[in-house]
Amino acid sequence: MAEKKIWDKNNQWTKELEYLKSIINKTQLVETIKWGAPIYTHNTKNVIGIGGFKSYFGIWFFNGVFLKDTMNLLINANEENTKGLRQMRFNSLEEVDEKIILEYINEAIENEEKGLKIKPKKKDKISCEFLENEFKTNKELKQAFTLFTPYKQREFMEYINEAKQEKTKINRLEKIKPMILSNIGLHDKYRS
Template sequence: MTDKKIWDKANQWNEELELLKSIINTTNLIETTKWGTSVYTHNNKNIIGIGGFKSYFGLWFFNGVFLKDEYNLLINAQEGTTKSLRQMRFQSKADINEKIILEYLTEAIKVEENGLSIKPQKKEQLVSAFLQNEFKSDLNLKIAFEKLSPYKQREFIEYIETAKQEKTKLSRFEKIKPMILANIGLNDKYR
């Protein structure tokens, strides 16, 4: 069995993160590694993640929006973007209260057992007049584009449509045309 990794971007919270892990390990949650860090699941559903950053370390509750948050400890890290994830942040070991963390964990497990979750909203279909025009003159490109997953198609459309000037659209198009023909997504090298 391989060692589970802990996401510690600043590489300064090892002792604190191990303490959080020891608290979580008193529950029946199953530890797995996702997104390069320890994530704990119940019935194969993500309950809580753990990680360290530059100025804090913490826990994130995947369906934290449904928790009562009696102690007012949970925050939405990206207001307006993040729908259900909530973080519990700490600056030192002294901030960690095992009893309170276990209360939140117990409630988070119940939330999962009750099936509470926010389903991701489908994004509206994007259309690029620029790409549609290019497809008229290159049928092979159109066929190759249609073979891409909707996610990859959207990446290419956004890439073209976020260009403000026509010459930028043209240079971006020249960059992505061979990628589309080779069935390579815009950001595949990062996945």
């Protein structure tokens, strides 16, 4: 089994992240690697992750929105897109308080056992006029498109719809047609 590594974008937080790992190892969480970072799970569910960034290192709580956070240590790094995830950030080893971190982690484990999680909202149904028009004359393309999951269909439609100029929309349609006919999703090369 390969040695598990810490995720430190700038290789400047190694000692600090190893200390966080030593604290987390006092809990019942199981370490795994997902998205290239150490993620800690309980009953195979993601509970926390750790990592180092340019100006801070920290812990993220996947369902941190449910934590009491009586000490106001958690932040939402992306208000627009992040619903449940919360981060606890540190700028130095001196800021890390083992007792407080263990309290937050144990509460996160309890919340996981209770099954607390944010239900994803159903996305509005979208359409793509350019694709629909192409389907009228290209039945093979329409048939191939129906073989994709709704998620992958949506990716294709959004890809075309996001273009501002008609010329770009046409270019994007031409680019994805061979992908659709070959049953290759728009972002399949990035998925493992």
